[in-house]
Amino acid sequence: MxxxxxxxxxxxxxxxxxxxxxxxxxxxxxxxxxxxxxxxxxxxxxxxxxxxxxxxxxxxxxxxxxxxxxxxxxxxxxxxxxxxxxxKVTPWRNFKIAVSSAVLIPRPETECLIDLAKASASNASGHWADLGTGSGAIAIGLADVLPKATIHAVDYSLAALAIAQANADNLGFTDRIKFYQGSWWEPLAFIKGQFSGMVSNPPYIPTSTLPTLQPEVVNHEPHLALDGGADGLDCIRHLVEISPSYLRSGGVWLIEMMAGQADAVRELLQNQGSYCKIQIHADLAGIERFAVAYKS
Ligand SMILES: C[S@@+](CC[C@H](N)C(=O)[O-])C[C@H]1O[C@@H](n2cnc3c(N)ncnc32)[C@H](O)[C@@H]1O
Incomplete structure (x- = not known):
């Protein structure tokens, strides 16, 4: 052209x-x-x-x-x-993040996850994970506020990882973020037990709710990024269950969830038995949106 x-x-x-x-x-x-x-x-x-x-x-x-x-x-x-x-871009925190239909468009409320990670970090250095990185927004946000940490970003989608890697390169974080294809913690087994923190905005919409979402979302954003199974909690349940063996003692577990899921997520964390200091935080609209816990 x-x-x-x-x-x-x-x-x-x-x-x-x-x-x-x-x-x-x-x-x-x-x-x-x-x-x-x-x-x-x-x-x-x-x-x-x-x-x-x-x-x-x-x-x-x-x-x-x-x-x-x-x-x-x-x-x-x-x-x-x-x-x-x-x-082909969206503003997110202090960055311009490239997006394509292979990735969820990072949302304004997700920006709060980065401030919560910084505030919750008992160890701001060492290994941090962004599980389900999509466009790479959370990994980039973490690399920005935790300058001594190494960020390990995982996604199941290779197409999403290509966008995430390009964003990290363009924004100057090539050396700070490592990308892996695979399911949740799976590609990070080689540093099991050593993570200072895990941050995730997993798919959390109940499958039956998907058709009721705005057409912008349900017809255009990747369903792999949205569909959280029958009650929306499939991925969160997995992250509650598996993360303790990847986190070091005192390591932070931090996720975004949907309105109305806070009680269920708190209960999952309590029942798992390996977490302490479980907290729920609201987003700027007052919706209980984030759960924080620490590995005992
Ligand atoms: C809600 S999107 C979040 C994207 C990005 N972190 C953000 O906050 O904008 C969830 C992401 O999880 C990824 N995902 C879904 N299942 C996965 C799995 N089993 N393992 C790793 N990533 C997965 C999707 O591809 C998608 O990029």
Whole structure:
């Protein structure tokens, strides 16, 4: 594709933006997504968008041809394709994380996991695990706030791991995060018993709830990232059961869960018998969203 296909006049883009706004309003898509998309794919800044000064520019360079942008925007409106999959990035904490349909789009509430990990860390160095790393967001967040730790990030999906590795490389964490393909702790058996902490945002949606989710989620995000089995707790149950043999004494166990799962997760941790100081934390919306425990 030649460069010239990526150059449009400011007026052309302004007209596209106006039409995209109108179509968004007509189809109940937040119109603010149009400008967010243009920040990412047209290199415009907020001021140029607000003042519409780009309308008079002779050229604007896009990252994809306008026809393709329009085609993808129609998919946003008609197929409910998430806008982050069009922009191929999402903001998360202080990072721009690349995403594709192979990975869950990292959510704002998951940002709190990193602050909880930092606050809970009795040993901020040593080995930390991010199990079910997806885009690599949690591993990158951990590497950022725990500068002395080595992060081991696991996912079952090879396609997700390719995105995660690219994110780690682009954000300067190549030497700090090691990636492994496999199921949960399985690829980390060689350092069993030595982990200072484990952080996970596992799939936790009950299978029967999946069809009731927004079409953006259920029709576009990977089901391997969402489906937590009959009661949503299959993966969490496994992580409660297996983690004590991987954590050192005092090691942190920290997960994200769904609204309404806190009591069940607390009970699972208590019944397992190897954990102490079990705590539930709310997210910024007040929903009990995170469970922390320590290996006794
Ligand atoms: C809810 S997503 C979380 C992704 C990312 N950590 C985040 O917070 O945005 C769950 C992730 O777990 C991965 N996963 C599902 N089953 C797995 C398994 N058995 N072993 C390892 N990873 C698994 C999925 O591929 C997906 O990337």
């Amino acid at each position: 030649g460069e010239k296909h990526l150059i449009v006049s400011g007026l052309q883009l302004w007209e596209w933006r106006n039409a995209a706004f109108q179509a968004a309003i007509a189809t109940d898509v937040p119109p603010g997504e149009v400008d967010w998309l243009l920040l990412e794919v047209a290199g415009l800044d907020r001021l140029a968008l607000r003042l519409e000064s780009f309308k008079n520019w002779s050229q604007v360079q896009l990252q994809l041809p306008l026809e393709e942008l329009d085609h993808l925007w129609q998919r946003r409106l008609n197929d409910r394709l998430p806008v982050q999959y069009i922009a």
